[in-house]
Amino acid sequence: MTSTHQTEPTLSLVDASRLHGEGPQAVRALGPVSLDIFPGELVAIMGPSGSGKSTLLSLAGALDRPTEGKVLIEGRDLADLSLAELAALRRRVIGFVFQDLNLLPGLTALENVALPLELDGSPLEETRTRALEELERVGLKDLAHRFPDNLSGGEQQRVAIARAFVGPRHLLLADEPTGALDSVTGEAVMRLLKSQCARGRTVVLVTHDAAHAAWADRVLFLRDGHIVDETVAIDSTGATQHGLPGQVQQNPAQHSQPQPLSPV
Amino acid sequence: MIIRNSFLTILAAHPAHGYGLKSSFEASTGGAWRLNAGQVYSTLSRLERDGLIQSSEADSPERRSWSITDDGQAAVASWYDTPVDNRSNRDELVIKVLVAVAAGERDMDRVLQTQRAATMRRLQEFTRHKIAAPPDSELPDLMLLDAMILRAEAEIRWLDQCEQRLQASAAS
Ligand SMILES: Nc1ncnc2c1ncn2[C@@H]1O[C@H](COP(=O)(O)OP(=O)(O)OP(=O)(O)O)[C@@H](O)[C@H]1O
Ligand SMILES: [Mg+2]
Numbered sequence: 001m002t003s004t005h006q007t008e009p010t011l012s013l014v015d016a017s018r019l020h021g022e023g024p025q026a027v028r029a030l031g032p033v034s035l036d037i038f039p040g041e042l043v044a045i046m047g048p049s050g051s052g053k054s055t056l057l058s059l060a061g062a063l064d065r066p067t068e069g070k071v072l073i074e075g076r077d078l079a080d081l082s083l084a085e086l087a088a089l090r091r092r093v094i095g096f097v098f099q100d101l102n103l104l105p106g107l108t109a110l111e112n113v114a115l116p117l118e119l120d121g122s123p124l125e126e127t128r129t130r131a132l133e134e135l136e137r138v139g140l141k142d143l144a145h146r147f148p149d150n151l152s153g154g155e156q157q158r159v160a161i162a163r164a165f166v167g168p169r170h171l172l173l174a175d176e177p178t179g180a181l182d183s184v185t186g187e188a189v190m191r192l193l194k195s196q197c198a199r200g201r202t203v204v205l206v207t208h209d210a211a212h213a214a215w216a217d218r219v220l221f222l223r224d225g226h227i228v229d230e231t232v233a234i235d236s237t238g239a240t241q242h243g244l245p246g247q248v249q250q251n252p253a254q255h256s257q258p259q260p261l262s263p264v
Numbered sequence: 265m266i267i268r269n270s271f272l273t274i275l276a277a278h279p280a281h282g283y284g285l286k287s288s289f290e291a292s293t294g295g296a297w298r299l300n301a302g303q304v305y306s307t308l309s310r311l312e313r314d315g316l317i318q319s320s321e322a323d324s325p326e327r328r329s330w331s332i333t334d335d336g337q338a339a340v341a342s343w344y345d346t347p348v349d350n351r352s353n354r355d356e357l358v359i360k361v362l363v364a365v366a367a368g369e370r371d372m373d374r375v376l377q378t379q380r381a382a383t384m385r386r387l388q389e390f391t392r393h394k395i396a397a398p399p400d401s402e403l404p405d406l407m408l409l410d411a412m413i414l415r416a417e418a419e420i421r422w423l424d425q426c427e428q429r430l431q432a433s434a435a436s
Contacts, residue, residue, distance in 0.1 A: 231381050
């Protein structure tokens, strides 16, 4: 596989920074950071508390604006979009999942998943069908009529993932979605995200858990607002899914085959 | 001692030839540990010398069928009853970091970062095996993968913690 991409990135940051305050007092929450994330990729972001992970996600999801640089979604510079266009982008392209409090307690799982479509003005019958479809994909069709209070934490996160991908949405930004789950449930959530990416959907996730980050195609390490390192997983053919010359420190010869496991 | 005790454990379940013992051991450890014929036969002859196993008469060592003795059964029980003491403090990575800190290395971030990236790649590789593993995979394979994944994860957490401690101590 070559390192050049024919496809357009789903998400790009170009020298994007976020400063709070002005002048010498300004706090640099992030940046400058540049990155490209491509369709079908699962990218994990790791880093200590305060390193800028949530800030990066907020910029990527148009919840916040960079004070310098650009954020592009599917080639469109977010700075050029009107408020109405940004809102439409959040209904049709981007879904969010957070560590908790993802679902509206007064709505059933199905109603929660259908919400973005309803807000987008889709016909009621269609929102129901699509929402059920998406719940089936995360293995929760049978629990569609439960209220969030009657779902486990892991089930709630799966509903939130279904909602984040319902209808045309295909970019999921997740801030510690496994943070409140035990490791086996967290792994089930990672498996689900992985399968969503296999369908061509794109996931950017913040996690403190290295074992969960390892499910990603790429892991970015943030320190003090900067990407200080990046590791790329090797697929079974020995190719990296997305070659990034210059940024990736690895020896392909050494990693070209999945090695037989040996005792450490 | 691990090979010795493992052979006893297998023989406690059923008698076996040398080659069968080697295959059982390798299969039960998910292929993590391959034995050569020399190791197999020297282990067997020590176990026989100590009266823990016995064999049928045969013209060549390969054809002897081994079975466990009462003393051998007792040795297996005592192995099970003795927790493994895994408190080695001579992990190469730990020593490397401690020595570098003691030597006043200024760029500890680089040392930690290099290791963290390498360990993350190892973790990604194990996770790829896990993702690729069919749902009906052999239990030893999955349990071995779990062990390696958790060990790599612990290493990364330790590196994170080192970084935080070094930052805190530099700030004070
Ligand atoms: N409104 C704000 N005003 C001033 N500083 C801010 C503001 N929002 C965030 N910051 C600072 O920006 C930095 C990055 O914050 P961010 O929330 O992105 O970190 P994080 O990596 O998500 O941390 P955590 O792992 O704790 O969630 C922090 O130092 C934070 O204090
Ligand atoms: Mg955060």
